[in-house]
Amino acid sequence: MASPKVEQNRAAKIAAIKQQARTLVAERGAASLSLREVARVMEQTSSALYRYFPNRDVLLTALIVDAYNDLGAVAEASVAASIGHPPLDRLVALACAIREWARSNMHEYALIFGTPIPNYVAPEATIAPAARIPCAFAATLGSATPPHRDFGPGGLPSGTLDLDALSVVLGDLDPDATARALLIWSSVFGLLTFELFGHFVGSVENAETFFRHAVADLGIQFGLEA
Amino acid sequence: MASPKVEQNRAAKIAAIKQQARTLVAERGAASLSLREVARVMEQTSSALYRYFPNRDVLLTALIVDAYNDLGAVAEASVAASIGHPPLDRLVALACAIREWARSNMHEYALIFGTPIPNYVAPEATIAPAARIPCAFAATLGSATPPHRDFGPGGLPSGTLDLDALSVVLGDLDPDATARALLIWSSVFGLLTFELFGHFVGSVENAETFFRHAVADLGIQFGLEA
DNA sequence: AGAAAAAGAGAGCACTGCTCTTGACGTGCT
DNA sequence: AGCACGTCAAGAGCAGTGCTCTCTTTTTCT
Numbered sequence: 001m002a003s004p005k006v007e008q009n010r011a012a013k014i015a016a017i018k019q020q021a022r023t024l025v026a027e028r029g030a031a032s033l034s035l036r037e038v039a040r041v042m043e044q045t046s047s048a049l050y051r052y053f054p055n056r057d058v059l060l061t062a063l064i065v066d067a068y069n070d071l072g073a074v075a076e077a078s079v080a081a082s083i084g085h086p087p088l089d090r091l092v093a094l095a096c097a098i099r100e101w102a103r104s105n106m107h108e109y110a111l112i113f114g115t116p117i118p119n120y121v122a123p124e125a126t127i128a129p130a131a132r133i134p135c136a137f138a139a140t141l142g143s144a145t146p147p148h149r150d151f152g153p154g155g156l157p158s159g160t161l162d163l164d165a166l167s168v169v170l171g172d173l174d175p176d177a178t179a180r181a182l183l184i185w186s187s188v189f190g191l192l193t194f195e196l197f198g199h200f201v202g203s204v205e206n207a208e209t210f211f212r213h214a215v216a217d218l219g220i221q222f223g224l225e226a
Numbered sequence: 227m228a229s230p231k232v233e234q235n236r237a238a239k240i241a242a243i244k245q246q247a248r249t250l251v252a253e254r255g256a257a258s259l260s261l262r263e264v265a266r267v268m269e270q271t272s273s274a275l276y277r278y279f280p281n282r283d284v285l286l287t288a289l290i291v292d293a294y295n296d297l298g299a300v301a302e303a304s305v306a307a308s309i310g311h312p313p314l315d316r317l318v319a320l321a322c323a324i325r326e327w328a329r330s331n332m333h334e335y336a337l338i339f340g341t342p343i344p345n346y347v348a349p350e351a352t353i354a355p356a357a358r359i360p361c362a363f364a365a366t367l368g369s370a371t372p373p374h375r376d377f378g379p380g381g382l383p384s385g386t387l388d389l390d391a392l393s394v395v396l397g398d399l400d401p402d403a404t405a406r407a408l409l410i411w412s413s414v415f416g417l418l419t420f421e422l423f424g425h426f427v428g429s430v431e432n433a434e435t436f437f438r439h440a441v442a443d444l445g446i447q448f449g450l451e452a
Numbered sequence: 453a454g455a456a457a458a459a460g461a462g463a464g465c466a467c468t469g470c471t472c473t474t475g476a477c478g479t480g481c482t
Numbered sequence: 483a484g485c486a487c488g489t490c491a492a493g494a495g496c497a498g499t500g501c502t503c504t505c506t507t508t509t510t511c512t
Contacts, residue, residue: 462504
């Protein structure tokens with residue numbers, strides 16, 4: 001059944017298709033990714049590609065998983081490289097690493113964090129790679145053991161977060177600190193998306209400086225110290 | 227030239243097309259909006275619609291401007307309704323009003339804040355309606371005259387923001403307060419987008435409670451008081 | 453009522469995702 | 483060696499898209 005040679009050829013072919021699709025996504029965006037065009041660039045018939053990917057969405061899913069893993073690796077590398085540094089610096093470094101990746105991989109960023117593709121539901125396989133980024137935030141924030149402060153007036157009511165699921169990924173922060181970690185990641189995402197998607201043109205002159213200070217400001221609120 | 231009757235018919239027709247397109251966008255998303263389908267629903271030929279919109283992007287732009295104005299009106303209404311209330315409550319109310327609009331107009335929200343459409347540049351006409359939302363934030367934050375605090379370590383270097391352009395919209399906040407207002411709007415956007423685009427599934431159980439507390443937390447950092 | 457202007461219809465081009473059939477190739481088993 | 487099987491590529495074809503062109507109908511204005 002599983003002859004070694006064909007298996008190998010098949011894997012190589014799949015990798016080649018994905019690589020080609022990646023460059024097309026980078027050039028014209030994910031929405032207009034066309035199997036025919038991939039085939040044309042590879043000097044093949046479009047129908048041939050359907051042997052490797054049953055439909056366009058499966059190819060898209062493969063790209064999404066790869067993007068999550070790529071960004072996740074960058075985030076984790078930043079966290080690893082900043083061990084021993086002050087917690088606030090670690091947070092800023094992590095955010096900046098994510099920002100750099102996003103800036104040089106705009107379309108892949110849009111692919112995973114942009115508008116969901118209609119009639120496309122992210123399969124199970126994407127949630128594990130997707131968790132690597134918030135996990136990286138937890139690694140820097142969790143190392144700081146910040147002083148407990150209420151999250152919003154009166155603190156967060158129990159039942160707001162799914163603490164059972166979160167503790168697996170984010171470790172043993174208390175609920176309010178966990179909430180604030182999620183808020184920081186959301187805010188970093190918001191800043192980054194506004195910058196990348198052009199909502200800052202005309203207001204923010206130096207996007208990097210603004211970004212660094214904004215993230216640091218959030219970190220200070222969280223209780224991190226330089 | 228400008229005959230009164232034809233002008234009127236034309237405006238009515240354009241409105242009808244936009245309305246039809248809006249419902250299609252709400253049903254299947256902006257990416258798959260097709261002029262042919264709009265025509266089909268209106269029991270017309272697709273080519274007839276080209277008399278009113280020279281291409282699909284122009285129709286899309288019209289929908290974008292409408293969405294900005296719709297959301298802007300909601301935001302301004304919230305600001306007007308909360309005059310005299312404590313600043314922190316005003317901020318939370320504004321954020322919640324935006325959230326409600328976003329939840330019941332998912333696809334229009336995605337249209338204006340989601341992944342930019344490839345090969346589509348937002349024309350001049352969109353920036354004025356787009357400014358209404360940050361302007362609404364400024365109206366609530368500006369009324370509070372929060373105590374000055376550095377934005378990030380050492381405060382924001384001059385030249386980071388385009389203060390000339392911002393002061394027109396956001397009024398006379400000092401640079402650090404202006405930066406923090408931008409940060410709050412970015413964060414609200416980030417929270418909202420994560421919720422709407424499904425990045426909170428499995429971690430945030432009660433999205434509204436989390437959202438309210440997160441916004442309030444940001445407001446407290448800004449210096450607002452309840 | 454008749455001329456002018458606007459709107460609509462329909463065919464057509466080039467493109468898309470996707471399916472189905474047909475023929476060729478390489479591999480492994482007898 | 484020969485045969486059968488699984489894999490692969492090609493091509494035709496369906497239904498859909500944006501958009502343009504020409505031609506006809508309707509509406510409006512004088």
